[in-house]
Amino acid sequence: MHAATTASMVARRLAAARLMSTMPEGADINEIRQQLLRTALQLVPEYSFTDKTITEAAKLHEYPSTLRGLAPNGARDVIEVLFEDGIEHVRQAHAELLEQSGEKKPGMTKVVTHLSRARLEYMIPYIRQWPDAVQLLAHPTNVPFALHHLHKLVDEMWHLAGDKSFDTNYYSKRALLAGVYTSTELFMTKDQSPGFEQTWEFLNARFRDSAKVGKAASDVKTTLEWGASNLKGLLMSRGIRL
Amino acid sequence: MIRPSSLAAAARPLLTSAARATPATTAAAAATAARLSTTRMLRDQHDASGTTHFGFRTVREEDKESLVRGVFSSVADNYDLMNDAMSGGVHRCWKSAFIERLAPAPDTRLLDVAGGTGDIALRFLDYVREQNGGALGAAHVTVFDINPEMLRVGAQRFSKLGLENGGPHVSFVEGNAEELAGIEDNSMDAYTIAFGIRNCTHIDRVIRQAYRVLKPGGRFMVLEFGKVNNPLLSTLYDAYSFRVIPHLGQILANDRDSYQYLVESIRKFPTQQQFVDMMKHEGFQVVGQGYEDLTFGVATIWSGWKL
Numbered sequence: 001m002h003a004a005t006t007a008s009m010v011a012r013r014l015a016a017a018r019l020m021s022t023m024p025e026g027a028d029i030n031e032i033r034q035q036l037l038r039t040a041l042q043l044v045p046e047y048s049f050t051d052k053t054i055t056e057a058a059k060l061h062e063y064p065s066t067l068r069g070l071a072p073n074g075a076r077d078v079i080e081v082l083f084e085d086g087i088e089h090v091r092q093a094h095a096e097l098l099e100q101s102g103e104k105k106p107g108m109t110k111v112v113t114h115l116s117r118a119r120l121e122y123m124i125p126y127i128r129q130w131p132d133a134v135q136l137l138a139h140p141t142n143v144p145f146a147l148h149h150l151h152k153l154v155d156e157m158w159h160l161a162g163d164k165s166f167d168t169n170y171y172s173k174r175a176l177l178a179g180v181y182t183s184t185e186l187f188m189t190k191d192q193s194p195g196f197e198q199t200w201e202f203l204n205a206r207f208r209d210s211a212k213v214g215k216a217a218s219d220v221k222t223t224l225e226w227g228a229s230n231l232k233g234l235l236m237s238r239g240i241r242l
Numbered sequence: 243m244i245r246p247s248s249l250a251a252a253a254r255p256l257l258t259s260a261a262r263a264t265p266a267t268t269a270a271a272a273a274t275a276a277r278l279s280t281t282r283m284l285r286d287q288h289d290a291s292g293t294t295h296f297g298f299r300t301v302r303e304e305d306k307e308s309l310v311r312g313v314f315s316s317v318a319d320n321y322d323l324m325n326d327a328m329s330g331g332v333h334r335c336w337k338s339a340f341i342e343r344l345a346p347a348p349d350t351r352l353l354d355v356a357g358g359t360g361d362i363a364l365r366f367l368d369y370v371r372e373q374n375g376g377a378l379g380a381a382h383v384t385v386f387d388i389n390p391e392m393l394r395v396g397a398q399r400f401s402k403l404g405l406e407n408g409g410p411h412v413s414f415v416e417g418n419a420e421e422l423a424g425i426e427d428n429s430m431d432a433y434t435i436a437f438g439i440r441n442c443t444h445i446d447r448v449i450r451q452a453y454r455v456l457k458p459g460g461r462f463m464v465l466e467f468g469k470v471n472n473p474l475l476s477t478l479y480d481a482y483s484f485r486v487i488p489h490l491g492q493i494l495a496n497d498r499d500s501y502q503y504l505v506e507s508i509r510k511f512p513t514q515q516q517f518v519d520m521m522k523h524e525g526f527q528v529v530g531q532g533y534e535d536l537t538f539g540v541a542t543i544w545s546g547w548k549l
Contacts, residue, residue: 029527029549055347063459064431065347069545070529072343 048129049075083149093118111161180206297506348379356438357385358392420447436465449524467508468542
C-alpha cells in the first residue's frame with residue numbers, strides 16, 4: 001500500500017512538472033484555467049472529485065490556492081474537462097477503429113459497442129472516485145449539466161457510427177445508448193474483476209438486450225416500454241428518485 | 243432596543259474611509275489624465291485641471307480626502323444603524339457572498355483594504371475555520387485602512403475574539419490605498435476592498451498598487467455599489483436613493499448632507515464594464531465578463547487575476 005502510494009505520488013509530481021513546463025508566464029487566463037483543471041483531473045485518484053483537488057492542483061503549479069476561484073463551479077468544472085476530453089477520446093478511438101478495419105467499413109452496432117467500451121476504458125483511472133462525481137451530478141442544480149453532457153456523448157457516438165436518422169428513432173436510439181452506457185458505467189464503479197472483465201460482459205449483455213428491442217422496433221408499444229424503463233433506470237442512476 | 247455599540251461590533255460601514263489624496267501638482271494631474279484618456283471613465287474621474295468629484299460636486303483633488311473624512315466623522319456613530327436601515331440588512335448577505343466567491347483556504351494571505359472595523363476580515367477567518375474543521379491553519383489577514391479610529395475599533399473587536407493584532411492571523415495597518423506603504427511586492431494571495439474604493443481619489447492608483455502586492459496567481463476582488471440595469475428597477479432605485487436615503491440620514495443620523503454624498507458618489511462610480519476596463523488596463527485578467535451583479539446590480543463583485 002505504502003509503496004503504491006509513493007509510486008503514485010512520484011508519477012503525479014512528474015506529470016505536474018511536465019504540465020508546469022507548458023504553463024508560460026503571463027499566459028492567457030483561459031489557458032491557465034484549462035491547465036489547472038487538467039492537473040486537477042490527474043489528482044482525482046488522490047483527492048477525488050472535490051474542491052481540494054483544484055486547490056492542490058494550484059499548489060502544484062506554485063500558484064496560491066485562491067486560484068481555485070478560476071473554477072467557480074468547483075469539482076463540477078473538473079468533471080466538465082473529463083467529459084470534454086472524453087469526447088476527444090471517443091473520436092480518436094473511432095479513427096483507430098477505421099484504420100484497423102481497412103477497406104471493410106464496420107457496422108453501426110459494432111462502432112457503437114466499440115466506442116462505448118473505449119469511453120469506459122477512458123474512465124479507469126477515475127472509476128473508484130466516480131460515485132462521488134455521480135453524487136455531485138445528482139444535485140438538482142447539476143442535473144441539466146449532467147444530461148447535456150450525456151446527450152453530447154451518445155450523440156457523438158451515433159454520429160460517428162454514421163447514424164443519420166431524424167425521425168423518432170433519433171430519440172429512442174440516443175435514449176437506449178444513454179441507458180446502456182450509464183448503467184454499465186455504474187456497474188463498473190463496483191467491478192473488482194481483473195481487467196474489468198465483468199464490466200465488458202455486462203456491456204455486451206446490455207447491447208444484446210437492446211438489439212432484441214431493435215428487432216421488435218415495429219412493435220411501438222414494446223419500444224416505448226423499454227425506452228421508458230431504460231430512461232427510468234438512467235435517471236435513477238443519476239440519483240433521481242422516481 | 244439595539245444598542246449602537248453592539249451594532250458597531252456587528253457590521254462594517256458601507257462608508258469606509260477613503261485613500262489619502264496626495265497633493266497633486268497640475269503637471270502630474272495632467273500627465274495622469276493624458277495617460278489614462280483612453281477610456282471615458284478615466285476622463286470622468288479626473289481632468290487636467292486637477293479636480294475630481296465629491297458626489298455631484300467638482301472639487302480640487304487635494305480637498306477630496308478631507309471632505310470624505312468629514313463625511314466619516316459626521317456619520318461614524320450611526321454607520322451601522324444606517325447601513326442596516328438603508329439596505330434592509332442585505333449588505334450582510336453581499337459581504338458573505340463576497341467571501342464565498344473568494345473561497346479562501348487555510349494558507350491564504352489576504353490584504354483587506356479599507357477594512358476598518360474588520361467586517362470582511364472576520365468573515366474571511368470564519369470561512370476558513372468552517373471549511374477547515376475549526377482550525378485557522380496559516381490563514382492571515384492584513385486589515386489596511388487610512389482611518390486610525392476604524393482600525394482601533396477593529397483591533398478591539400478582534401481582541402475580544404482572542405485574535406491579537408500582530409498575532410498569527412491578523413494585523414492592522416494604517417496607510418493609504420494609493421500607496422500601500424509597507425506591503426511587499428508579490429506578497430499577497432488575495433486583495434479585497436469592500437465599499438471603499440468609491441471613496442478613493444485615484445481609483446487607477448489603487449488598482450495598480452493591488453497588482454503590485456499580489457503574487458502571480460493572486461486574486462483582486464472588489465465589492466462596491468454597481469449600476470442597476472433594469473430600467474423599471476433603476477427608476478425605483480433612483481427614487482429610493484435620492485428621495486428616501488437623505489431623509490433617513492436626516493431622521494436617524496441628523497445628517498442629510500453625508501447621505502446625500504453617499505448616494506451621489508454611487509452614481510459617479512464607474513459602470514460595471516468601465517471598472518473591468520480599468521482593471522484590465524492595470525494588467526489584471528478576468529474570467530468571462532469579470533463581474534457579478536448582486537441584487538440586480540445594486541452591489542457588484544468584480545474579480546481579476548494577476549497572472
